[in-house]
Amino acid sequence: MPEIKKVTARGKTRYRFVIDIGLDPVTGKRRQLTVTKDTSTEAKNEMARIQHQRAVGTFVAPSKMTVEQLVDVWLALVTPDVEVKTARSYVDAMAYVKTRLGAKPVQQLTEEDVTEMVTWMLTSARRIGGKPGTGLSVRTVDLTLGRLRAVLVLGMRRSILARNVAEYVTVPKAARKAARAKKRERKPWNEDEVKQFLAGIRDVREYGGWMLTFIAERPAEVCGARWEEDIDLENGTTTVNNTRTLAYDPSLPRGERSVVVEKDTKTEAGERALPLPLPTWVGLKAFRKIQVAERLAAGEAYEGSGYVMVDALGRPWKTDKLRREAYKLMDATGVRRVTLYMARHAILSWLANNGVPDTVVSAWAGHTDLSFTKRVYVHPDPQSLRAGSDKLAELLG
Template sequence: MRLTLGRLRTALNVAVRRQLVVRNVAAFVTIPRSLAKAAAEARAERKPWTQDEVKAFLAGITGERLHAPCLLSLMGLRPAEVCGLRWSDVDFEAGTIAAGENTRTLVDGEIEEKEAKSAAGKRGLPMPTTVTKALKALQTLQKKERLKAGDAYVDSGYVLVNELGQPQRSDWLRRRVYELMAKVGVRKVRPYDARHACLTYLAGAGVPDVVLAAWAGHADGGTLAKRVYVHPDSSHLKVAAEHLESGLFG
């Protein structure tokens, strides 16, 4: 409701500027306290994995086909970003991933592909060593599958594909990740919560808010002072990758 109300207010503000309406009737609309309270309680119940739970899950899926995609989720990529990631977005030489350049998700039963919603959503993330190794192993596996399948193989260019090279959807990824959670015996959380686990860990490790925002692909990096005077660059993001490698993945 909050998201819908925000978009409605924005649309009506544009309408006011264009003199299509006299005033923004949504400007002073508020969400009922009971619904806001229920939403807050629901968020509180959704606890991301702890560091120990992350390590237990990763130890249990080593060698699985989804090892690399799960690491991407635990790097903070959204499920739609994991599904939309292409091999052309992965630069092994530079050691970076162009996250958010393309997303792939299911909308009303149809596959929708698009770029990130904002410029901040497109971000070059340095890869922890563990992620680099897992992606190289996945690429090698796909090359073997391409040779085995011959003409039946679809060279789609995506990182997350089936044995015939066809890209996977976010709903398929969610189901398979839940199956892996059950197989390993870890607490079931939403795949999107892997992103929360990553950012929570980095925040606890002392990574500055503005760097967290850059890593997550958020335009708002915290207080006005931080937004104005702190300018995260690739070196700052590299520190975040090192934190993931030594703590969460190590």
């Protein structure tokens, strides 16, 4: 048992003890804590408190560790076990925490500090991807809060923190309401817009490849589609089991940090075989013939990557090129600009609003959760609502 000793300094007697408080959670070295109190009783009570808390596992030793240091410990633990793109999302989320709270001793972090960070993120934290000094999306703030909670849980697990001060911090309801209103403004194409776009690109070289977007494939799935492994023109099917997307790797030299990541689909449901609608099958057959002719004309200069979406020399498209080319075609055909994901929404909404069973729509989308498909992807539009009006007319007429 530690011994309490009298110490005298500047004519004043105090009471001091040194107690073993276990191993340092970062370095693994043995630690001791020196405690000095004005009276013997205070010293005995403090010693008893520390010993009891150590026995039940609730003791937290004083630490000079900053928020940034704990974040770095967490990142070092979690990023090796996830995909490159996921790891980058963790680093990006924690960059806001480091900027606003990084220098603060983690044991001094308060709920008010985290709330203030949320306000800052919603109002003025943006540095890239838009006008600097404006607010970030609610989704970004939610992701950052979630990662920060995980960081603080690590601090509790390693006996650096007594509680998670971010546990009950949330995005204000007003911000969520504004985000929902903004989301409602981003409407997917209606049936007329889809038909206008497809009619306008019918003579475009990549028409058959674009048709994969209009069977509700994701951009990374369109770029990852391969002729031999995924497209079966004989039986009229496509198998979605490969994605090709971009990730950012800051460890690489400038100009080379955008890297292609190729992998299978996120979930078992995402890996799916789809029967090709006749227009898609016809478009892909024509595109295949175009590529065969291009390969013969280019000779050894042809890359022969095997992907569906390639240029005239066989070099595969990346998702950023797919997006840029899509916007060009939208402008050329005179239809409203939407993201390729919103084009996917349009197709799934059309299926759902035109009598295709929910389970089929969800499976077609590559989702495991039927309610997620209906909640996020299915948008009632005026054209589909007209069917409801016609039915009511039968009742009310």
